[in-house]
Amino acid sequence: MTAPHEVRSFRAIRRTAAQTRVLDAALVLIAEHGVSGTSLQMIADAMGVTKAAVYRQFRTKEEIVIAITEREMAALEDALEDAEAGGPKAREVLIDRMVDQAIDRRGLVSALSFDPVIIRLQGEYEPFQRFVERLYAALLGTDGGVEARLHAAILSSAISVSVMHPLVADVDGDTLRVHLKSLTRRMLGLSD
């Protein structure tokens, strides 16, 4: 693992416009085909440039994957810090923010969480490790029992998965958002 830069806050990372175009194109392809199923050639074709132009923006494919993940984690960073500051509604707010993000980028982000390459990176690359640990801790609250952990696991997965599930493919975003927030509220109630 090579760290592209030492990262304490994903928010602080700045990308050029050209880099952002690469990340946008790559995200869509990776969400559909997975990291291993997406080649540099596919990304270049989607952008209408050649592979060499892509390699000018990122030195390796892995760096593209890391940058995509950083960007998605950055979008949750504020909500996570608020949750850690820990008002009484801390968890609710964080979960609502996760629901919003899952709906906004429906299916895209969610697919990433289950990709074997990204799962591996979340274990190997320290900034990701730290972020995920913090996220789980915030979702868990004070109770660390088996049932609480199972609920937290299901809660976080339910959000990711349900937005891309075939059974709700025809449900529009706002409807889905309302139902999902009410459902997560009720699941939190079960844990308390």
Next chain:
Amino acid sequence: MTAPHEVRSFRAIRRTAAQTRVLDAALVLIAEHGVSGTSLQMIADAMGVTKAAVYRQFRTKEEIVIAITEREMAALEDALEDAEAGGPKAREVLIDRMVDQAIDRRGLVSALSFDPVIIRLQGEYEPFQRFVERLYAALLGTDGGVEARLHAAILSSAISVSVMHPLVADVDGDTLRVHLKSLTRRMLGLSD
């Protein structure tokens, strides 16, 4: 898409011992690295043979993936048919069976459900299409509203995901089974 045989019942498919060894080795690797991240060479190495020996059992990599998926669907076929026959407890029994299978083959099967290649196959390959449709219909029951579909989506995903979630990685199978069955019962209660 090339169908290896016309399949009405996955249960009826017979595999030789050599084929089964390929599927066993491939399943473990695919669960960890994904379909695209698993090469024929990796499968052959895990079996201690050469690639050519693997190609003797299955003509393409895709046929291996199909055979793996068929085998897992076959394990649910009885429970699905019972559920379709439709006693009052039909859904509960099907869900319990899904929980049992997810726990028995912890992390292995679950990972398959999210692989982009397998998801594509579930759309393209008719026997898979039919099976998945039947499974969703059985999970859904009579109510086809938004909330019911959301619940069914989350229910089926919760089972797959929770058994491989890091938060519950240290929980033993039997404990997990008990909690998961009680949780799915309560979620069914929410839908009724």
Next chain:
DNA sequence: GTCTATATCGCGATAGAC
């Protein structure tokens, strides 16, 4: 059922001109 050897292709990645 397993092997060696090979064909063909697409992959990640780099060099160097414009």
Next chain:
DNA sequence: GTCTATCGCGATATAGAC
């Protein structure tokens, strides 16, 4: 920032001997 051209490798898949 983009191109053409290329390198080396590992991918899927096949031929044919044992």
